[in-house]
Amino acid sequence: MPNRPLTIFCNAGLDDVSMELLRSETIGHQLVTDQPDCSTADIAFGQPDPQQILAADGLKWVHITSAGYTRYDTDAVRTALRELDIIFTNSSHVYDAPCAQHVLSMMLADARQLLPCYESQRSDRAWESGPRRAASYLLNGQTVVLLGLGAIGQYLIQLLQPFEMRIIAVRRNVQAQDGIEIVSEAELGRVLPLADHVVNVLPEGPSTVGFMNAERFAQMKPGAKFYNVGRGKTVDQDALLQVLYTGQVGAAYLDVTEPEPLPPAHELWTAPNCFITPHSAGGHHGERLRLVQHFLRNLRAFKADEPLIDRV
């Protein structure tokens, strides 16, 4: 990289503390936070307008503050990145821990019947010890099928290690990995019936929209649980509603829906055993600070001509 001050565009929506960290760690460079256009900067950090990437003049690296990058995942942007030799990174590693902990919180809430207990606390307080104990279950020995295996899935696998579960991940690139089985999408029909828990971590894209459809829900073991912290559009929600009403899917824990916000009158809110969190899986106290720390780690690598992490 040129040994000169870099122009760093930022529209990352930072709070005072995280902005102060960014400023203090980029002294000697030009930090641009008050202009709408990143196209003449060296580096763009935040959520730059994809159109500006197409018109970029000298832009060398785009680092976005989300894990999802659907709006940059177009032919035009991909072509521009390639032809203009622009590095593109996302913030996956900021969101792996909170999202994975969110998934495990849902799995354990189901296993330990936390929501029925809370329902009882908010209504008759009947101390239903017997039914709650009988409906609780151990995760040990059960099977998880992960749809997609990126940063979140890898982190979740670490969290699940002590639970003695069988873990099967479905991904495009089948590579061996210790402790789990990795299979291709072609084997989905074989592994879905094995799962007690199907965890959807799929990003949104042409090959994933409507991925969990009526056929695939029907392949699941009756009563198995479904989780989605990927993207709402990867699920055929009408099909999901149907299998929730039949009980074919025992429960659904959704952090993402289509649309978002989910309108208060939407049927998913009241479908049996459907539990919804408002796209909060990636959120956490100190999130902005961690986004800046992640960017700064990559900035050090960028300046040293070393490989950046979370390159898409």
Place this chain on the structure above:
Amino acid sequence: MPNRPLTIFCNAGLDDVSMELLRSETIGHQLVTDQPDCSTADIAFGQPDPQQILAADGLKWVHITSAGYTRYDTDAVRTALRELDIIFTNSSHVYDAPCAQHVLSMMLADARQLLPCYESQRSDRAWESGPRRAASYLLNGQTVVLLGLGAIGQYLIQLLQPFEMRIIAVRRNVQAQDGIEIVSEAELGRVLPLADHVVNVLPEGPSTVGFMNAERFAQMKPGAKFYNVGRGKTVDQDALLQVLYTGQVGAAYLDVTEPEPLPPAHELWTAPNCFITPHSAGGHHGERLRLVQHFLRNLRAFKADEPLIDRV
């Protein structure tokens, strides 16, 4: 042990499947399930009347189907066990996994704001993504103080390994253990202020009744979370109510209370950030079967004159 058929008293309240397992694995011995008195049996499995242990004639081993053993923890029973040379074991290892998973479910539900999200789903469905994300937090880097370190605490430590937390256990016998700090009760005033999470796994006994009192709640870090899967009497509930109302304790997750069932009008049900499960932490699908498997494992050891597990 005598190489003759043993008389095995059982009042373990088994279902058909677990009783069938017990029968098939004790063929050649005399299984007594229809008599109220264990005093002339060789082995008592279940919840035998402590008075019968005092009057035992030939009883060699008592295996109870709970982890708690308060009603056997009397001078009279202890003396009888010692003088009559009766082995006493409990079912701790049946309940370690479900109880530890219950504690982690509570910790993660708090970290991921599952109950406020559910409250919203049951009311205005306002999709409060911003507030829920901001109130969520990572467990990584936080500190847990365990009060008591038996089978449940040890299992919980294993589950917490991937979370990169600091774990401090307070127990009577201070022994070194990898990966955690073990301190004596005398150091409680030093470690309570460090904890983001205080997990009470104490059994009930003369030295633990009212253990968490006003003074100790005041020593906690303001806003820290409190969990109880031990016994209700180990907590001064009036003191707990007070610190929930002041916010000194940020949230309480209680699986045990005094009394149980907790009457519907009890103040704990409606105290701020107080969440109650009905003594269901140890429960799980297949519980009776696992109790029998645990007993049979010990029975094999008993017959081979090998050490029994969960000896109290």
